[in-house]
Amino acid sequence: xxxxxxxxxxxxxxxxxxxxxxxxxxxxxxxxxxxxxxxxxxxxxxxxxxxxxxxxxxxxxxxxxxxxxxxxxxxxxxxxxxxxxxxxxxxxxxxxxxxxxxxxxxxxxxxxxxxxxxxxxxxxxxxxxxxxxxxxxxxxxxxxxxxxxxxxxxxxxxxxxxxxxxxxxxxxxxxxxxxxxxxxxxxxxxxxxxxxxxxxxxxxxxxxxxxxxxxxxxxxxxxxxxxxxxxxxxxxxxxxxxxxxxxxxxxxxxxxxxxxxxxxxxxxxxxxxxxxxxxxxxxxxxxxxxxxxxxxxxxxxxxxxxxxxxxxxxxxxxxxxxxxxxxxxxxxxxxxxxxxxxxxxxxxxxxxxxxxxxxxxxxxxxxxx
Amino acid sequence: xxxxxxxxxxxxxxxxxxxxxxxxxxxxxxxxxxxxxxxxxxxxxxxxxxxxxxxxxxxxxxxxxxxxxxxxxxxxxxxxxxxxxxxxxxxxxxxxxxxxxxxxxxxxxxxxxxxxxxxxxxxxxxxxxxxxxxxxxxxxxxxxxxxxxxxxxxxxxxxxxxxxxxxxxxxxxxxxxxxxxxxxxxxxxxxxxxxxxxxxxxxxxxxxxxxxxxxxxxxxxxxxxxxxxxxxxxxxxxxxxxxxxxxxxxxxxxxxxxxxxxxxxxxxxxxxxxxxxxxxxxxxxxxxxxxxxxxxxxxxxxxxxxxxxxxxxxxxxxxxxxxxxxxxxxx
Numbered sequence: 001x002x003x004x005x006x007x008x009x010x011x012x013x014x015x016x017x018x019x020x021x022x023x024x025x026x027x028x029x030x031x032x033x034x035x036x037x038x039x040x041x042x043x044x045x046x047x048x049x050x051x052x053x054x055x056x057x058x059x060x061x062x063x064x065x066x067x068x069x070x071x072x073x074x075x076x077x078x079x080x081x082x083x084x085x086x087x088x089x090x091x092x093x094x095x096x097x098x099x100x101x102x103x104x105x106x107x108x109x110x111x112x113x114x115x116x117x118x119x120x121x122x123x124x125x126x127x128x129x130x131x132x133x134x135x136x137x138x139x140x141x142x143x144x145x146x147x148x149x150x151x152x153x154x155x156x157x158x159x160x161x162x163x164x165x166x167x168x169x170x171x172x173x174x175x176x177x178x179x180x181x182x183x184x185x186x187x188x189x190x191x192x193x194x195x196x197x198x199x200x201x202x203x204x205x206x207x208x209x210x211x212x213x214x215x216x217x218x219x220x221x222x223x224x225x226x227x228x229x230x231x232x233x234x235x236x237x238x239x240x241x242x243x244x245x246x247x248x249x250x251x252x253x254x255x256x257x258x259x260x261x262x263x264x265x266x267x268x269x270x271x272x273x274x275x276x277x278x279x280x281x282x283x284x285x286x287x288x289x290x291x292x293x294x295x296x297x298x299x300x301x302x303x304x305x306x307x308x309x310x311x312x313x314x315x316x317x318x319x320x321x322x323x324x325x326x327x328x329x330x331x332x333x334x335x336x337x338x339x340x341x342x343x344x345x346x347x348x349x350x351x352x353x354x355x356x357x358x359x360x361x362x363x364x365x366x367x368x369x
Numbered sequence: 370x371x372x373x374x375x376x377x378x379x380x381x382x383x384x385x386x387x388x389x390x391x392x393x394x395x396x397x398x399x400x401x402x403x404x405x406x407x408x409x410x411x412x413x414x415x416x417x418x419x420x421x422x423x424x425x426x427x428x429x430x431x432x433x434x435x436x437x438x439x440x441x442x443x444x445x446x447x448x449x450x451x452x453x454x455x456x457x458x459x460x461x462x463x464x465x466x467x468x469x470x471x472x473x474x475x476x477x478x479x480x481x482x483x484x485x486x487x488x489x490x491x492x493x494x495x496x497x498x499x500x501x502x503x504x505x506x507x508x509x510x511x512x513x514x515x516x517x518x519x520x521x522x523x524x525x526x527x528x529x530x531x532x533x534x535x536x537x538x539x540x541x542x543x544x545x546x547x548x549x550x551x552x553x554x555x556x557x558x559x560x561x562x563x564x565x566x567x568x569x570x571x572x573x574x575x576x577x578x579x580x581x582x583x584x585x586x587x588x589x590x591x592x593x594x595x596x597x598x599x600x601x602x603x604x605x606x607x608x609x610x611x612x613x614x615x616x617x618x619x620x621x622x623x624x625x626x627x628x629x630x631x632x633x634x635x636x637x638x639x640x641x642x643x644x645x646x647x648x649x650x651x652x653x654x655x656x657x658x659x660x661x662x663x664x665x666x667x668x669x670x671x672x673x674x675x676x677x678x679x680x681x682x683x684x685x686x687x688x689x690x691x692x693x694x695x696x697x698x699x700x
Contacts (some may be wrong), residue, residue: 054683137481192661192662193662194662
């Protein structure tokens with residue numbers, strides 16, 4: 001098998017494996033994806049035109065998830081000025097951005113993608129998309145590789161760097177324990193401005209469209225997260241530029257420069273991130289299945305080489321021994337002709353003893369006979 | 370700060386009183402004919418009829434508009450704001466119902482109503498009646514509070530503010546006007562009569578409304594907020610009291626109430642906010658803000674529009690007093 005054939009084989013094998021592996025990350029049948037995967041799933045609509053940057057959501061998140069107390073109190077709104085990122089101790093942060101000269105606040109947290117990139121990157125299968133819309137992390141199998149943090153297009157997962165034993169990845173859980181109790185997520189409940197609207201994702205898209213339609217001057221005609229990165233459970237509405245030209249509806253290329261000011265990337269495409277990597281990453285478990293063949297082959301080759309070496313050695317020894325025996329016989333015959341039978345017997349005996357003594361000495365030094 | 374405002378108000382009242390005393394004679398003469406000659410020499414008022422390219426299209430879709438030229442002249446100051454070519458001719462000499470080459474095929478309808486006019490570079494951007502009015506109510510502080518929350522609905526009542534028609538105009542006069550054969554003096558007389566007969570709407574009496582409203586939605590965390598309803602209503606009414614544009618478009622006595630008391634039929638005894646805005650999540654109306662947000666969106670929306678700096682939006686205790694622990698409030 002040459003290199004080209006091997007790669008072709010690996011490629012086709014990985015596709016077959018990927019079809020099997022994707023079942024964990026995407027509940028839909030392997031093949032063409034249709035959105036949303038869970039039509040009943042929940043989401044949150046973040047209307048940045050309403051957000052005032054009061055940090056009540058951060059406070060609520062901190063309390064309901066029992067996170068460590070921050071250095072600065074939540075009433076200090078000056079921290080919004082710096083572009084903070086979510087971390088293991090802050091699952092959500094509100095940052096201040098300047099959009100067309102006006103301050104706009106945006107809450108950052110896990111977007112709970114429809115088809116999460118973190119799940120596609122995790123070989124320990126710690127991440128799962130739940131039917132309620134949340135992306136859950138189960139750290140029991142986590143090896144701390146932090147591939148999820150690299151895979152996430154929103155830089156949402158944080159890592160417990162200061163945890164010496166068993167550090168885990170931490171991120172917004174969509175307040176799963178509260179959802180299960182029929183309660184709103186902590187941040188949504190705390191928001192005084194309804195900048196966070198909780199509901200079924202399908203309803204929220206309608207709500208967002210209605211808001212844009214009823215106030216076209218106010219809103220940028222783009223629901224961030226409806227299709228971005230394959231669609232996310234948390235979606236963002238942004239204010240329009242009052243002075244600039246009107247951005248045509250649902251145009252990622254033209255809405256891009258506007259949303260970029262709000263730290264949102266419209267270049268993620270509408271394809272789930274995972275779809276780009278399932279093929280390649282699906283091949284990873286298959287490598288494990290190669291191991292018996294690989295190591296078995298190496299073992300067999302070593303064994304065979306050893307056997308060949310031993311056979312060669314034995315052959316040489318046998319030949320040498322045959323030579324010695326022939327020489328002894330020739331010498332004994334010569335003695336028998338010249339000296340008589342008695343002398344020949346004595347000579348044979350002496351030579352046999354001498355050879356035996358030499359063999360014994362060699363055995364004592366560990367040499368093979 | 371508040372004392373300063375009071376002082377200013379007092380001074381203003383005193384000055385206004387003095388002015389009244391001084392110019393009483395002049396005012397007396399002004400009262401009967403509201404319109405005197407304009408500075409520019411244009412008719413003080415005119416009835417605007419749709420002008421068609423056809424000699425007599427016969428049909429007239431909308432009632433004619435009575436246009437108070439004198440009032441607009443004194444408010445706008447620059448003739449070129451409306452007469453954008455620099456030539457003070459009638460709008461309909463270039464902009465007809467169908468549009469014609471002189472007016473770059475901009476129809477009369479667009480010339481009067483367009484609100485999406487592209488900004489011209491290096492030349493004067495023309496304005497329509499609607500775009501200029503819109504600019505006035507979004508740019509001036511006394512208007513921009515409510516109008517940050519409320520965008521006027523373009524319904525029949527909105528059209529009827531300008532398209533009033535002229536009472537007592539005979540059929541032959543109408544036919545003449547449509548054919549463009551009406552005598553300008555007759556036109557002016559008719560318009561003046563319509564302008565004189567027009568009286569601004571008397572707003573609902575703030576004294577008859579709730580003086581203070583106690584809002585206790587957040588009593589688990591904060592003391593109930595006592596909203597000074599009368600002060601808010603009075604302040605808005607006072608600020609726009611002399612404004613002719615507001616008088617014309619705030620066409621019912623409850624119009625002002627409808628910024629906050631929206632979506633329910635106009636009334637001086639409107640339903641409470643909680644009748645529509647449930648305290649928790651409303652499954653039937655996922656887009657409707659819950660009670661807490663409804664309050665905050667209305668209050669802050671208006672304050673934002675008016676550029677009210679204090680209390681800051683993030684300062685909860687600016688409006689809600691922190692609940693004292695020993696009073697037994699849960700944390």
